[in-house]
Amino acid sequence: MPYTDFLPAEERALGEAFLKDGYILAPAEDRDALDAIRDLVVTEACRWLECPVPADPGLFLNGIADRVPVDRLNAFRLHVIGAMNAAPWLRPAYYAIARRTLERVVSNELCMQRRINLSIQMPDDDSSLLPIHADTWSGDSPFEVVLWIPLVDCYRTKSMYLLPPAATARLETDMHRFASRSADDLCREYDRDLVWIDIPYGSFLLFNQNLPHGNRVNREPHTRWSMNCRFKGVFTPYADKRLGEFFEPITLRPASRVGLDYDYPEGFGA
Ligand SMILES: O=C(O)CCC(=O)C(=O)O
Ligand SMILES: [Fe+2]
Incomplete structure (x- = not known):
């Protein structure tokens, strides 16, 4: 929609990078x-595992396939x-990272x-893959973003x-051709366009x-550990994932709290 952009130059540049590339990759804040x-x-x-805590967490996580059987x-x-989500400080810490x-x-x-969410993908394990998809295809609001944070180097x-x-714009005009075919077909055709993010x-x-995004069998020698979590503007439209059930407001400003709590005086306008 047409709008006047009053954002400072630095913020505009960040926004343009997100629009052009579809992501921001940055050091933890x-x-x-x-x-x-x-x-x-x-x-x-x-x-x-009932084992002592290791001196090098990265080495331990990368090598977890030596300790945990796939089954x-x-x-x-x-x-x-379960333990992550039981720690009350963990979500504020997650948010603080970005x-x-x-x-x-x-x-x-x-x-x-x-x-x-936590994803653990051992080398050559095909049991927990996410084939190409956009979250909006399965009930996420287009206003949501995913904050994806690795616990080991991912490449x-x-x-x-x-x-x-x-490439997504091309695919969207082309989508009818894939209506009766699988995600694999889609992936094969757009393989050259996919950007693997290190x-x-x-x-x-x-x-x-x-x-569209996803992953494949991890063919690198070490296990992938990554977390993901969705964020959206409180007052943007919701889809299947509801406020209160799936989402929780975390940074409401006072004027919004005043507005949300406001009731017109009894008999007003009667
Ligand atoms: O972790 C991945 O490989 C994919 C994650 C994903 O699809 C998501 O967070 O929406
Ligand atoms: Fe996804």
Whole structure:
């Protein structure tokens, strides 16, 4: 829609990068918060494994396939996710990792997914893949963004891919051709356009989940560990994921609280 842009130049540049590439990749804005989350994950993994906490968390997480058999991976993952979501400080810490960027790309009045997801992908394991999809195809509001944060260095097939906006625009005009075909067909045809994003530990990825994205079998020698969580402006339209159930406001400003609580005086306008 036409609008007048009063944003300062620096913020406009960030917004343009998000629009053009479909994502922002940047260093964690609060590195201590990120390290604290990684420490909790390592501690809980060790509790489940009944092993001592290692000196090098990165080495331990990368090498987890040597300790957890694939058929126990889901039970292991659920234990760690449960512990993550039971720690009241973890969601504020997660938010702190990208606070300024979220404010600039999304809004300063945010709601956040109530549960943070954890993905663990061992080398050559095909049991927890996400074929190409846009979250909007399965009931997410187009106003949502995903904050994706790795706990180890993620690169090539250990990471995820995104179809950039220009290629997505082509695909969307072309979509009817794929109506009766699989995600694999779609992926094959757009393979050359997919951007695999290298994301070292210590950085975050904020991406536009309206763009097709996904992952493949991890062919790198180490296990991928990544977290993801959705954010949106509190007052933007909702789809299947509802306020209160799935999303929770985290940064309401006073004028909005006043407005939300406001009732016209009894008999007003009668
Ligand atoms: O972690 C991945 O590879 C994909 C994540 C994803 O699809 C999402 O967070 O919406
Ligand atoms: Fe997704």
